[in-house]
Amino acid sequence: MKKLILVIALTLSSLTFAQNKKTQEMTPEQQAELQTKKMTLDLDLNSNQQKEVKTIFLEQAKKKQALRAEMKAKKESGEKASSDERYKKEIEVLDNQIEMKAKMKKVLSPEQMKKWETKQDERREKIAKSKRKVLNKQE
Template identity: 35%
Template sequence: MKKVFSLVIALTLITGAMAQEKRDRKSTDHKKDRIERFKDLTPEQLATLQTKRMAIKLDLSQAQQKEILKLNTELAEKRKAEFQKFKEAKDGKKEWTAEERFDFMNKKLDARLAVQQKMKNILDDNQYAIWKKSHDKPGKHFHHKRKGFRQGR
């Protein structure tokens, strides 16, 4: 009886460890897959896809779609340029100073405020509320890194 009980406990521990490892791999693989899917697209293509997703979600008019496409294209070009800059900096293994990190984060927040204001001007109140809700979820990008996070619970 002791042997059976020990065997059941051992199998439970092994299964739990394997499931944890698989989930960890899955979250990093998903990020890599997403980067791979979009890396070959031009900023214009990315902006078009984003605008169409927004049009479906927010029920945008043609005029709103044109304005948002213009904004999304501008943002996609900036992101692509920043990505290249980071890639070059990563290759050089240059560490950022505290001042550089502050400047970067400050510029990024200023850009978010500008985008938010532009969206507020383009969208009506209901559309803006939906857009804002989808963009202001705290920790939506990092929820899988929390200790003890389990999907479905």
């Protein structure tokens, strides 16, 4: 169960900008607002893009909140996920990533999209690196 939570958490974090614990305690609306502001600074978004991106981030934040609540309930009940359940969750997370990327392509210019993808790749690398450190410490 811990590995499933780790995989889902790492995958979801690649969908959004790096968040600290304070951000996780915020409402989905607050998270979406912060992510939009950060993205505006990084990519110089215009006002229409800001509105559309905020809508996308709000939807993602609400999905993450629901997933977190579901995972917390399962953990508290001591329920362990079967391999089929883990597979379905991972597929769901990947589908969400694909959907997010498609939506962002509609909103961002080609240059902005390239820069956004580069930043996403950097975040994935950072997460993978920290995951390797954690795994090395456990051994």
